[in-house]
Amino acid sequence: MPVRDAEAFILRTFPLKESDKIACFLTREFGKYRGVCRGARRTKGGYGAALEPLTHVRIAFFERENRELTTVDRCEVVTSMMNAASADYATSLGLSVIAEVADKLLPDHEVNERVFRLLLVVLERVREGAPIWLPLTYYLFWMVRLAGFLPDLLTCAACGRSLDSGIVNDPPLDLRPVFFHPREEGLRCSDCAYAGMSQLSSLARRLALAMLRTPLNAIPVEGWDSKETAQDLRRCLLQRLEAHLEFRLQSRALLEEL
Numbered sequence: 001m002p003v004r005d006a007e008a009f010i011l012r013t014f015p016l017k018e019s020d021k022i023a024c025f026l027t028r029e030f031g032k033y034r035g036v037c038r039g040a041r042r043t044k045g046g047y048g049a050a051l052e053p054l055t056h057v058r059i060a061f062f063e064r065e066n067r068e069l070t071t072v073d074r075c076e077v078v079t080s081m082m083n084a085a086s087a088d089y090a091t092s093l094g095l096s097v098i099a100e101v102a103d104k105l106l107p108d109h110e111v112n113e114r115v116f117r118l119l120l121v122v123l124e125r126v127r128e129g130a131p132i133w134l135p136l137t138y139y140l141f142w143m144v145r146l147a148g149f150l151p152d153l154l155t156c157a158a159c160g161r162s163l164d165s166g167i168v169n170d171p172p173l174d175l176r177p178v179f180f181h182p183r184e185e186g187l188r189c190s191d192c193a194y195a196g197m198s199q200l201s202s203l204a205r206r207l208a209l210a211m212l213r214t215p216l217n218a219i220p221v222e223g224w225d226s227k228e229t230a231q232d233l234r235r236c237l238l239q240r241l242e243a244h245l246e247f248r249l250q251s252r253a254l255l256e257e258l
């Protein structure tokens with residue numbers, strides 16, 4: 001079997017036997033793979049910090065016939081997230097959410113250049129020291145959008161009217177609060193909302209609309225240092241992800257307890 005050489009992000013690892021690990025990694029060239037890293041649980045196994053979650057690596061691996069697992073031959077750090085991850089608990093949790101969403105959402109062996117580039121810019125912004133809430137929200141927004149289940153941000157899913165009827169500013173600055181629910185694919189206006197729906201604030205929808213047209217590195221960090229910023233937007237996006245995946249993300253519960 002030929003060795004494949006790729007640029008990748010480590011998404012997670014788990015132990016295998018006494019000295020090996022299995023790494024799940026997203027390559028730019030071939031999509032997502034799982035591979036056995038021999039000796040990776042030993043201190044002198046040759047991997048160092050290369051298998052830490054979200055490390056950007058050069059990886060060489062080969063597929064084995066009739067086996068789902070590949071064998072990792074080499075894995076070298078290009079850019080490490082370890083300093084950023086150890087900066088504070090919120091950042092480390094945010095990074096766990098980023099890795100888990102990519103791991104659970106992306107199908108195996110399917111190339112996705114847009115997601116790979118999204119990870120590159122999001123992780124760069126984290127390393128530059130932006131409060132985690134900005135890159136995390138931007139990432140969730142684009143993962144939901146690229147996966148094709150972002151709700152229509154301007155139209156009520158129940159009555160079909162504009163969520164901001166009567167507001168004519170373009171871009172609209174004074175949006176109305178709208179409503180979402182885990183069972184509902186779309187957003188609802190206040191006339192169509194029912195008990196038990198959560199509110200998506202005017203600010204949240206404005207930030208979401210800005211993320212559609214503004215690259216992450218052009219969004220100012222001001223106002224993003226609190227976890228309350230866009231918390232409703234993240235909750236709405238995570239609900240869409242979980243509804244699509246049909247299970248609850250482990251890292252999300254920790255994020256909510258923060």
Ligand SMILES: [Zn+2]
Pocket residue numbers: 156157158159160161188189190191192
């Ligand atoms: Zn409506």
